Amino acid sequence: MPVWQPLHDELKDRGFTVIAVALDADEAAVREWATQERLTFPVLVDRNHLLAELYGFTNVPASVWIDEDGRIVRPADTAMGDDRFRAFSKVDSSIHHDLLRRWVNEGVRDLDDDAVRSNQVLPDxxxxxxxxxxxxxxxxxxxxxxxxxxxxxxxxxxxxxxxxxxxxxxxxxxxxxxxxxxxxxxxxxxxxxxxxxxxxxxxxxx
The missing domain is CATH 1.25.40 (Serine Threonine Protein Phosphatase 5, Tetratricopeptide repeat)
Structure with missing residues (x-):
């Protein structure tokens, strides 16, 4: 989660906020860790995976983009904060970050509403x-x-x-x-x- 702090700082004046969700059962440990890291964005603890179920998270780290009207404009997808685990994850974090910057700064989405719906994973x-x-x-x-x-x-x-x-x-x-x-x-x-x-x-x- 700390790796998202620079992106939050970069875009916060544009009305953007990172909201981190820890899918952990140990709430006290998450609170202690988040305090030590001095994060300035909200950190939620989802012990019962309610948000994971609501937004379709089946793997972490992942993100979902939600606009100011509460609409999902990009569904759940793997999102790495940086490239320190790239050899393992095989994910180039800069691709996601650049798409996010373009959406926040220019209002340009890479997916229309139909693409958002078709790329949502519905649970069986x-x-x-x-x-x-x-x-x-x-x-x-x-x-x-x-x-x-x-x-x-x-x-x-x-x-x-x-x-x-x-x-x-x-x-x-x-x-x-x-x-x-x-x-x-x-x-x-x-x-x-x-x-x-x-x-x-x-x-x-x-």
């Missing part, structure tokens, strides 16, 4: 059920029912095995390193499945 029944199971799991965990929590979190992964926000989001809850062996196993499975996710693929090198 299994994905909807997976999100419900994860939400129930988080609630049970808050109430101290670890067995029930783990059951529903695993069921969410079974129903949506390629959803990064669910599979990778669950890793810390199971005491797993979100950048550890299980993560790279998941990445391999995702690549073998054809890298399902956002159709726009803005800035992809491959």
């Amino acid at each position: 029944d299994d994905t909807q059920r997976a999100r419900l199971h994860r939400r129930i799991g988080i609630l049970l965990g808050d109430r101290g029912d670890q067995v029930g929590r783990d059951h529903h979190l695993r069921e969410a992964e079974r129903l949506a095995p390629m959803d990064w926000t669910i599979v990778r989001g669950n890793m810390p809850l199971f005491g797993e390193d979100p950048f550890g062996n299980r993560f790279f196993e998941f990445v391999g499975e995702w690549m073998e499945a054809g890298q399902p996710g956002y159709p726009l693929r803005t800035g992809r090198d491959d």
